[in-house]
Amino acid sequence: MKIAFLDTVHEVLNQGLIQHGFECLDLTTTSKEEIERVIHAYDGIVVRSRFKLDESFLSKCSNLKFIARSGAGMENIDIDFCNKNEIQLFNAPEGNRNAVAEHALGMLLSLFNQLNKADREVRSGKWDREGNRGIELDGKTVGLIGYGNNGSAFAKKLKGFDVKVIAYDKYKTDFGDEFVEEVSLSEIQSRADVISLHIPQNEETMWMIDGRFIEECTKDIYLINLSRGKIVVTSDLLNHIKSGKVKGACLDVLEFEKSSFENMFEGDLNPAFKELLNSDKVLLSPHVGGWTIESYYKLSKVLLDKICSNFKA
Numbered sequence: 001m002k003i004a005f006l007d008t009v010h011e012v013l014n015q016g017l018i019q020h021g022f023e024c025l026d027l028t029t030t031s032k033e034e035i036e037r038v039i040h041a042y043d044g045i046v047v048r049s050r051f052k053l054d055e056s057f058l059s060k061c062s063n064l065k066f067i068a069r070s071g072a073g074m075e076n077i078d079i080d081f082c083n084k085n086e087i088q089l090f091n092a093p094e095g096n097r098n099a100v101a102e103h104a105l106g107m108l109l110s111l112f113n114q115l116n117k118a119d120r121e122v123r124s125g126k127w128d129r130e131g132n133r134g135i136e137l138d139g140k141t142v143g144l145i146g147y148g149n150n151g152s153a154f155a156k157k158l159k160g161f162d163v164k165v166i167a168y169d170k171y172k173t174d175f176g177d178e179f180v181e182e183v184s185l186s187e188i189q190s191r192a193d194v195i196s197l198h199i200p201q202n203e204e205t206m207w208m209i210d211g212r213f214i215e216e217c218t219k220d221i222y223l224i225n226l227s228r229g230k231i232v233v234t235s236d237l238l239n240h241i242k243s244g245k246v247k248g249a250c251l252d253v254l255e256f257e258k259s260s261f262e263n264m265f266e267g268d269l270n271p272a273f274k275e276l277l278n279s280d281k282v283l284l285s286p287h288v289g290g291w292t293i294e295s296y297y298k299l300s301k302v303l304l305d306k307i308c309s310n311f312k313a
Contacts, residue, residue, distance in 0.1 A: 001065070001313050002041060007048035009070045013300035021313030036060050044068065044307070053077045058087070066090060066311065068303045072150070072290065073228060075201045090306045093149040095299035096290030101153035103289040104196060104226050107250035111222065111283045112137060138162045143192030145185070146227070147175055150290075151198035155179040166191060170204075190218045201228035211236035214245055222248045226289040229253040234272045241281050248281045252289040 002023045005014065014024050025042075027035055032051055039045075040062045047053065048070045055078050058064070064087050067077060072093035082089055110116060113134035121128055142158055144151045144167040155165045156179050166183045169175065176182035188195060195217070199205050209223070210233040223246055225232055234255045240246040256273045269277075276282050 001043040001311060003044040003046060004035070004039060004042040005046045006035065007046065007050045007070065009046060009048065009303075010297045010300035012297060013046065013068075013070075013304050016301075016304040017307065017313075020308050022307075023313075032057075039064075044311070046070065046303070047076075049076055051076075055081045058082070058085070061087075066307065068307055070095075070299045070303060072096065073200055075228065088310060090303055090310075092299045092302035092306075095302040096292075096295040097149040097153040099292040099295040100150045100198075100226050100290045101157045102292075103252060103285070104154050104224055104250070105157045107226075107252070107283050107285065108194065108222070108224060109137065111248050111250055116283060117280055140164075140193040141166060141191050142194045142196060143167070143183075143188035144180065144196050144198055145169075145188060146198035146200075147172055147180065147182075148198065150226070151196075152179070154196060154198065186216075189213070189216050192217070192221060193219055194222045194224065196224035197227045197231055199227050199231065201230055205231050207231070207233050209233065209237070211239065214240045217245070220245055220247050222246070222250070224250045226250075226252040229255040229257050234276065238272060238275050238279070241279060246281075248283070250283045251276070252285045253287050254284075257287065 002025065003017060004025055004027050006027055008028050017024050036057065039060055042061070043063055043065045045053070045061070045064065045067045047067065053067065053076060058078055058081050066088040067082065068090040069077065070092060072091055074089060074091055077089065079089065114132045118132040121132070139162060141164040144155060144165065147167040147169040151167060151169070155167065158165050159179055165180045166188060167180045168183055168185045168188050174182070183191070197209070208231050214221070214236065223232070223237065232255065237246060237249060241249065254273070254276070256270050276284065
């Protein structure tokens with residue numbers, strides 16, 4: 001089988017597939033137009049987020065048997081087309097769940113203790129103890145929306161703190177255990193001090209966290225989003241930060257992301273994006289929650305195992 005690598009991933013995947021007899025070709029620097037001319041000859045594709053694998057592109061993949069995405073989300077792939085054409089899809093949420101959980105915890109503790117602000121101020125010669133007084137995670141209720149690989153990993157990290165962890169998952173039941181209490185979505189809204197998102201982007205979740213959702217929360221909340229940016233309506237989030245209904249937000253993903261992340265700052269910036277950048281109530285990171293040294297290897301190793309378990313060279 002011939003496998004096209006459209007994005008750079010850890011070498012363990014390429015090397016492992018070759019050892020199992022697969023033919024792997026590097027198309028990571030080949031233009032999309034040229035890829036479209038040759039992709040009919042390939043049985044498999046390895047991709048991250050280089051460009052959308054939509055119906056127009058996939059219709060040119062006449063021999064395609066699988067797509068392996070190094071990551072968790074599959075929103076850049078036309079899943080319906082793949083299902084209709086019996087193209088198997090592999091992703092690797094197991095590979096970066098620990099990284100996401102640690103990043104979420106790190107962002108939350110940093111926000112609560114104003115560490116980024118305090119660090120900048122001390123470096124600039126400002127010694128403001130009262131202005132950097134933190135709050136404690138102890139005693140808070142953390143509500144998880146989504147209890148798959150990432151949500152459950154975050155719940156385990158929180159076990160070492162004296163917090164109550166509750167979780168809602170539309171697609172799972174009876175998952176309550178020593179780490180989490182299973183609840184309804186309305187209970188998340190009524191009980192949580194912190195709401196953390198661990199859900200994929202799809203038609204059901206797009207713009208889920210809007211003004212109405214936030215207004216229906218009983219408490220003033222902190223929001224964590226390490227899932228996908230378009231799940232949160234940024235303008236509504238900002239409005240509620242101003243009102244105090246949202247006391248702070250940790251955002252590893254943004255509504256304004258493009259397929260090539262580095263292009264986010266080109267051209268005129270969205271006004272809401274500018275406001276986010278200037279808010280001391282918001283902690284930002286560049287979509288790296290699941291992108292550690294260790295997860296880079298794990299993502300590819302998970303895909304290697306899945307491909308070899310389902311296909312023979």
